[in-house]
Amino acid sequence: MSLVFDHPAVLAALWLALLPWWRLPLATSEPAALVMLPADRLSVVLDLALRAAASLAIAALVFGLARPFLGAQTIEKVARGAHLVLTLDRSLSMDQTFAGRNPQGGEESKSETARRLLTEFIGEREHDLFGVVSFSTRPMAVVPLSDDRVAARAAVDAAATPGLAFTNVAEGLFMALSYFRDRRASASRAIVLISDGAAEIDFRSAERLRARFAEYDASLYWIFLRTAGSPGLFEKPDDARNDNAKAMPERYLHLFFNTLQVPYTPYEADNPAALAQAIADIDRLETRPLVYAQRIPRRDLSGWAYAIALVLLLVGLLAKIVERRVIA
Incomplete structure (x- = not known):
């Protein structure tokens, strides 16, 4: 941490702090003879104290005008947490309730429920780094990995706005994985995918996803928001002809995720x-040691300098008032 000045040239005026040692702005009276004055150590001490206070007051004013500040710095901290990328589905179906209809009365849509719970989740994870990605037809990098809770909550709030029709899960995951590209592996990495549907992933995209997950060693959590009456992740169709990626994309996406060779x-x-309950479970699992860098912004010290100068000037003013009363 270093002390820096916005206007260092002003410090040339520090010589003015020597003026009180030459003369004080107090009334003086010359005695008829020095031998008539008794020794008065208290007066000597008060004189030195007032000169020192005046000198420090001038120095503090000069420092304040020079705008001193402590430079910004980055410190490394160790806590328990993870680097989490919230990957949020913004397809049109997320604007419906779990019953598969438009919200009525006090009902919440799936996206509104996810927003409310994720906002609480972010607030409780004190040492995590959060990133937010939203996707529908195309992915959108909303907030990069950071410890800025305000930005993360605002990004999750924005995800509750109306979405589009298509669910391009592969592109959303590619965008989420890219958040780990230029970061050292100082903590566990996890992608939290929240979606109520899926789409077929082509062979090339599947191979690229396997390679990226292996490269960044990122675990994956998929919270599938199942609409009432829709097939689940673990169900097999009664008719074998329907057991394919086009007819049951969620089931086959789940099977693909099992081949990623990551948690x-x-x-x-x-x-x-x-x-x-799913979000609470993730909160419990992702508590491994986390090394992260915290950016501390510059700290302006001019206010402290002015405050010190004000106190010292008040001391001088009080001395001046008392002097006048004694003379009177």
């Missing part, structure tokens, strides 16, 4: 309580 945990949530 993968799926959750099926068909109501707000199940979603809350």
Whole structure:
């Protein structure tokens, strides 16, 4: 941490702090003869104290005008947490309730429920770094990995706005994985995918995802917001002809995630309580040691300098008032 000045040239005026040692702005009276004055150590001490206070007051004013500040710095801290990228589905179906209809009365849509619970989740994870990605037809990098809780909550709030029709999970995951590209592996990495549907992933995209997950060693949590009556992740169709990626994209996406060779945990949530339980489970699992850098902004010290000068000037003013009363 270093002391820096915005206007260092002003410090040339520090010589003015020597003026009180030449003369004080107090009334003086010359005695008729020095031998008539008794020794008065208290007066000597008060004189030195007032000169020192005046000198320090001038120096503090000069320092304040020079705008001193402590330079910004980055410190490394160790805590328990993770680097988490919240990857949020913004397809049109997320604006419906778990019952598969438009919200009525006090009902919450799936996106609103996810927003409420994720906002609480972010507030409780004190040492995590959060990033937010939203996706529908195309992915959007909303907030990069950082410890800025305000930005992360605002990004999650924005995800509750109306979405588009298509669910491009692969592109959303590619965007989420890119958040780890230029970061050292100082903590566990995890992608939290929240979606109520899926789409077929082509062979090339599947191979690229396997390679990226292996490269960044990122675990994956999929919270599947299941709409009432829709097939689940673990169900096999009664008719074998329907057992394919086009007819059951969620089931086949789940099977693909199992081949990633990284920690993968799926959750099926068909109501707000199940979603809350899934998020609580992730909160419990992701508590490994985390090394992170905290940026401390510059700290302006001019206010302290002015405050010190004000106190010292008040001391001089009080001395001046008392002097006048004694003379009177």
